[in-house]
Amino acid sequence: MKLTFSPASPFARKVRIAAIELGLIDRIEFMPVTVAPGTPNEEYSKIHPLKKLPVLILDNGEIVADSYVIVEYLDELAGGGRLIPASGPLRWKIKSDHSLLQGMLDSMLLCRYETMVRPKELRWKAWSDDHWNRAWKGMARFEGEVDAMAARPLDIAQIALTCVLGYADFRFPDCGWRKACPGLDAFYRKMLERPSVKISAPPA
Amino acid sequence: MKLTFSPASPFARKVRIAAIELGLIDRIEFMPVTVAPGTPNEEYSKIHPLKKLPVLILDNGEIVADSYVIVEYLDELAGGGRLIPASGPLRWKIKSDHSLLQGMLDSMLLCRYETMVRPKELRWKAWSDDHWNRAWKGMARFEGEVDAMAARPLDIAQIALTCVLGYADFRFPDCGWRKACPGLDAFYRKMLERPSVKISAPPA
Numbered sequence: 001m002k003l004t005f006s007p008a009s010p011f012a013r014k015v016r017i018a019a020i021e022l023g024l025i026d027r028i029e030f031m032p033v034t035v036a037p038g039t040p041n042e043e044y045s046k047i048h049p050l051k052k053l054p055v056l057i058l059d060n061g062e063i064v065a066d067s068y069v070i071v072e073y074l075d076e077l078a079g080g081g082r083l084i085p086a087s088g089p090l091r092w093k094i095k096s097d098h099s100l101l102q103g104m105l106d107s108m109l110l111c112r113y114e115t116m117v118r119p120k121e122l123r124w125k126a127w128s129d130d131h132w133n134r135a136w137k138g139m140a141r142f143e144g145e146v147d148a149m150a151a152r153p154l155d156i157a158q159i160a161l162t163c164v165l166g167y168a169d170f171r172f173p174d175c176g177w178r179k180a181c182p183g184l185d186a187f188y189r190k191m192l193e194r195p196s197v198k199i200s201a202p203p204a
Numbered sequence: 205m206k207l208t209f210s211p212a213s214p215f216a217r218k219v220r221i222a223a224i225e226l227g228l229i230d231r232i233e234f235m236p237v238t239v240a241p242g243t244p245n246e247e248y249s250k251i252h253p254l255k256k257l258p259v260l261i262l263d264n265g266e267i268v269a270d271s272y273v274i275v276e277y278l279d280e281l282a283g284g285g286r287l288i289p290a291s292g293p294l295r296w297k298i299k300s301d302h303s304l305l306q307g308m309l310d311s312m313l314l315c316r317y318e319t320m321v322r323p324k325e326l327r328w329k330a331w332s333d334d335h336w337n338r339a340w341k342g343m344a345r346f347e348g349e350v351d352a353m354a355a356r357p358l359d360i361a362q363i364a365l366t367c368v369l370g371y372a373d374f375r376f377p378d379c380g381w382r383k384a385c386p387g388l389d390a391f392y393r394k395m396l397e398r399p400s401v402k403i404s405a406p407p408a
Contacts, residue, residue, distance in 0.1 A: 037331060037334055038328070038330035038334045039334070040334070045341055049304065049308075049342040049344070049345045050311060050338040050339075050342060062297065064296050065303040066299075066300065066303030066307075068303075069299045069300055069303055092268050092273070093266065095270075095276070096267060096268050096269040096270065096273055099270030099272075099273055100253065100254065103256055104253075104254065106310075107254060113331075118331065119328065122327065124242070124326045127241060127242050127322065129242075134253060134255065137254070138253040138254060141253045
């Protein structure tokens, strides 16, 4: 299998951590791809019309798209129910938490594009404030739940939270999340003890 | 159960169609919510920190977040394997197609915000062109696959494609997708014969 990948992508990191934790990383070949908003990549558009990372390309040429669906696929390949409970209320809690965390990443990426990529004179503060506020409210939500989360065996929501916090460090190093959310800070430090999390940290 | 809802949201439409098709609509109470980028909604942020629609609020107060996860939840409630195959290659094809369609909706919404909501003097053409191009490339991808899709029993990817096309009609009525993609046009017309699709069409 091949995985389209960028070391800066928090979505690709999620898949990488999951693949290592599931013992499947040796079956995946990384395929570096560069995508940026406002910049075409016709070659990659043939694989993913929206130029999104990551995509898992199976040996038969079929694609599995979206970091979450890829983790589901890998989880099933590894026997099922490993990172996503197969049934019960926790299944829906973890899936819903994952969706919130995915939305936080989307909002953080939009903030980055607005405040760092878009031409200066075209920036709209109400937009970036709104998205930052969403991500921040998400942080507060998980700060209140992180102890319960951390008490569970590793799951896709914990991995996604790790990717959110790593992305905050990477792109918004001065935002102060560690001070505002000491529970999340302790959680991230603990997660960094895992080789899968350490090796996949975004470039400095 | 309660569903936070707006008749203009293609994501809420997806859940509504699925709930009708699964025979569960009578168990769901609609809860109208208004959200807009750049505008706070502190009340709703308590339910969903990112102010996203729709959310399913269960009778025990737990939430199920994200239109896709809600459809999965409802599908399971209806016995499972109804709109998302429970196993096999088609499961991953349909999930991946759904992800592409979800990304198309995200890009179309970003285009709308950029070209209709953002103050005129702050618009960045490279950004909206890029996102429109993504949605358009997605259209071309599904134009090439729609006959195979339409030959299957109803599934979540067909419902999502319906919501994409309805949203194109609703927000970009002059974009010319029907002429460019006659297969999708025929598909949407056929889908509109379903009461679930007809009743959920966005407001004129």
